[in-house]
Amino acid sequence: MSHTTAPGNTSSPPHEVDECRGVLRVYSDGSIWRSNKPSFQVPIHDDGSVLWKDVVFDSKHNLQLRLYKPASPYTSSKLPIFYYIHGGGFCIGSRTWPNCQNYCYKLASELQAVIISPDYRLAPENRLPAAIEDGYKAVKWLQSQATDEVPDEWVTDVADFSRVFISGDSAGGNIAHNLAVRFGFGSLELEPVRVRGYVYLAPFFGGTVLTKFEAEGPKDAFLNFELIDRFWRLSIPVGESTDHPLVNPFGPISPNLEELEFDPILVVVGGSDLLKDRAKEYAEKLKKWGKKIEYVEFEGQQHGFFTINPDSEPSKKLMLVIKKFIADIINSV
Template sequence: MTTEAATTAAAPPYEVDECRGVLRVYSDGSIVRSDKPSFNIPVEDDGSVLWKDAVFDPVHNLQLRLYKPACPTSSSKLPIFYYIHGGGFCIGSRAWPNCQNYCFKLAKELQAVIISPDYRLAPENRLPAAIDDGFLAVKWLQSQAVAEEPDEWLTVVADFGSVFISGDSAGGNIAHNLAVKLGAGSPELAPVKVKGYVLLAPFFGGTVLTKFEAEGPKDAFLNWELIDRFWRLSKPDGETTDHPLINPFGPASPNLEELELDPILVVCGGSDLLKDRAEDYTNKLKTWGKKIEYVEFEGQQHGFFTIDPNSTPSKKLMTIIKDFITEFSV
């Protein structure tokens, strides 16, 4: 072996991808994940919301975090609201402080049981792993509804007939794909009944860039370079971003025009590079007669509601979500 060849062979692997400081992918295929979240903020647990974890997939040791108001304002059973975290399918966790703090606020403000599931992350587990795990998380709720010895911490307060599935960014993508899979009324989940979906800045893609993806602010919180990296690391091997799980209107995507869907609320910030896709998604489904509404918050970045949950736009969003639940929970 020549000296040059020996030097090359001994060269250490180098970093080829990095996501928010918590995921690093190296040239030899190795992956390093940090135990620290990318949002280094304190957990704001004042005792007004009770919470605990439960395993919903023992095969992959996946857990979900349950929240409920410590002192509900009503004696009636509470609606159930899934909050599926974001992170481009590559990072994030139910246990990250920003996720937990937002779930505290959701439980208290919505007066609801909040269920926040984890899911397998890419690139170790590319799509459809996350979608499959989202489905298992709602099937877990069905198992509680029919169990002979259910978890009374949940069942005493939860209304299994009034379930809403929400997701933030990648979680919004999961929520959409669950809506398509379950269809109106979610018959395969009986006696659990989904009443609606809330897609918060849903993470959709496509091989043709939208106008705002191409021309939007380069310094956006979720910039194009990071969007592209997330898709490159999470899309199924050999596929493009027109894959049906990524692009709802791709060439191989199911025809949503003929599909009956539960009501959907779509939310996006006006400075979010994903806003064109969210608005286009809404307009197409509305044209096909679906009950769907789009709300855009001027000047707001991707994930504004968890980054600053006490801001005026975030508080307004909470009211909009609460009204949506009230309208469709009956």
Template sequence: MSSSTASAPYEVDECRGVLRVYSDGSIRRSSKPSFDVPVNDDGSVAWKDVVFDPLHNLQLRLYKPASSSSSSKLPIFFYIHGGGFCIGSRTWPNCQNYCFRLALDLQAVIVAPDYRLAPENRLPAAIEDGFAAVEWLKAQAVAKEPDTWLTDVADFGNVFVSGDSAGGNIAHHLAVRLGPGSPGLDPVRVRGYVLLAPFFAGTVRTKSEAEGPKDAFLNWELIDRFWRLSIPIGETTDHPIVNPFGAISPSLEAVDVDPILVVVGGSDLLKDRVEDYAKRLKTWGKNVEYVEFEEQQHGFFTIDPNSQASNKLMQIIKHFVAQYST
């Protein structure tokens, strides 16, 4: 065997066929999404892409109903995609299809931002990018020459921040950072947060993590790999970004936050950790609603967006938005 063959880099990590990490530190990303489903674009929702962070070339995708029966302006609903901080994009068909549905069912403007991915950009990069996306919205609200595609229909006083899995982790950190009333974003006003199976962890495994099925959509091996590739080098999963209740995490007991809706599937390996998150916040007097969908897996609402459980979830989100809109 030649020395060149012997030293050839080999694959050490792979995430859903999209991300491959090699022994020499090189990384390859496929342009093909892990969800190979058709895009259901029937023209009922208008959409476009906008650069919100030129420095890192980050874009977000805006959606709005192509026609609206309401004469009033529409609430703004962020949808921050998941993917273990390592994969995913606003352009993936599953993300786009879900945003189509959110725009129509909620009769809202949907903002779906990308963020820098690991391992090229380890945490806290994604958290900072989530904050940059809401800062971009503030800039639109006060711009002298605004984008009328957005400003003609959007109600900047009725904003909701939703996150799916890793996006739910980002949404949590935004809730803590922005505080009640989001005064730093004025005139933008965040009214509430929707955390869809937020991606948290810790060095001590929960019962659902330890005993969950190995063939789960989000199994333990994949959870462990995502964290290994995304947390800062030398840190553990008790890092404050990863574990809100870790030994070195700032206490949330005295922190005020806007209303939070927390959702998880009963068969999701993250179930115990997500439930504990919601219960602790409620015990400390936070306005938190916890909803568990029996026998549902991680990401059930995008994997099967027309299922009975997905339809019920949409109604719950719709009620939450209506309840806290002004």
């Protein structure tokens, strides 16, 4: 457990003002309690077919990333690299949570890729843009491995730095979008690392004007609107709204995405996810502007269906969609 205090009114005992999934509590005096347990208590499926280890990528903030690779790859060729940035509304979640770990095992095995799953600083202790900056540093870490005289051979012996894909789940999908904007087409600042495409899994976008599905969608959704609103309230910079450029890609002061050139993007969302309309609008607008973007919606599926049950039929179909997206890009290079 961790507990941090902030200066505040000490005349009356502090009371809880916000709570997220039982693992984060915010109190009236500004103090914060975090559980060291995950909000998803599921068994970890480690059968030894995928190897993993942790690496510090930002010593200043003691941030780590978890690396995965197939124990016995199907090919002698070097493997593509696939970032998986976890979700949690910018407020909760970790590379160590069992649902995140299980999905990374699946990705490493099914995609036959090196998976990089970075942590990032969480809100409200570290509000945006902290998480975006940390996502950026996690990718720059890979560049350091590609250029270092003494790199980590655990990665460099098997990884192809010219075939990198950046993926994120929910808040991680938001981070992936903001990295796509920052790196631009060809990811020139990362040379010799080359990002080939982006995969946004139920990306967490917002805005001051509610979408139809946010307003009218199922109240019992796994990610309900009250929780969406709380995550944003705790994570956006103090005094800002959900039209902040990092939150709303089409906000009044957001960069004009029509003028930017992107590497190919795959956007995936569940049909019962309250974030659906924003993901669809994002894909449709970018497509209209001539960007290489694919949108796939899984009917009846909730937010995060692929990590909640990685063995479900929709999750298996999603893995095939991701596989094809990667293969089509690699084969066209």
